[in-house]
Amino acid sequence: MEQILSRQEASEAVRDHGWRYLLGALQTSVLVGTLAQAISLAADAVAVCGDDADRHLRVDVRPDLTVFTLQSLDHAAVTTRDIELARRISATAGKSGFLPDPGLGTGALRSVQVLEIAIDALSISGIRPFWKAVLGYTDEAGAEGPEDPLVDPIRQGPAIWFQQMDRARPQRNRIHIDISVPHDEAPRRIEAALAAGGRLVSASRAPAFWVLADLEGNEACVTTWQGRES
Incomplete structure (x- = not known):
């Protein structure tokens, strides 16, 4: 059953998977080389989220960057389902050779925010x-x-x-x-x-x-x- 998580719980649950908790949402970014790569990565994320994608996942696709945001639209908060989806997205990105990264001093233009x-x-x-x-x-x-x-x-x-x-x-x-x-x-x-x-x-x-x-x-x-x- 989907449950709303505390700030501490949400932050700790995704910290080692390349995401950060930002006041009601989870966010990560992935550096890419082309718009085609960004779109492919977004499509993979949607696929692993399945039926939950429409109510939890938002994707900002750019030629050099893809930003993923997870939040339950029904609760306007981070839930246990969002944690599971974050881990799925990190895993599928990793299989394609991409590293989900919140952008803390790693060469990204800035951190997620x-x-x-x-x-x-x-x-x-x-x-x-x-x-x-x-x-x-x-x-x-x-x-x-x-x-x-x-x-x-x-x-x-x-x-x-x-x-x-x-x-x-x-x-x-x-x-x-x-x-x-x-x-x-x-x-x-x-x-x-x-x-x-x-x-x-x-x-x-x-x-x-x-x-x-x-x-x-x-x-x-x-x-x-x-x-x-x-």
Whole structure:
């Protein structure tokens, strides 16, 4: 029976198979040499996933890279089925001579990651309908409340989530980007951002997230699955 896994369980279950857990999903990438190889690799993954492919697997195919993402669309979470599918995909890629790799210092352009946009609001229920309409977004599975996140129905754009403000802050940027990275990639990503002129605003909630800012105060959070309450 398919069961939802905790963050710790999901992370540990795929770590040795070339995948990383990224806040509700599993992800890996495979370097390839041609678009034909990428498509063939994607087809093999779909085949080994069988009937589960449509409800669990997403594939981004490029001439030099194939990115696999696993998540149960019915639960908007990682389940025991996703773990099994990740292991199957790693095995079938390995048989073809390809190495599933989350891209941590191995020659890949960057590690796997998930982007989200956070919007601060005094009235989340008041602004959420606007963002849902203007982006053409929809409710995430099981999250249909007036303050819940929004997602791209075809999973191309980043998710939108809303952060409750307790008072107006007109001089502060009220939209920021969350970059969810593998937990073992976060220190390297933060170091690179600081070396590029950024500054650390807060690490009080690390390793769940570090708040960084550019020279003009525009903020971004580097986040991981670790250090979260649920």
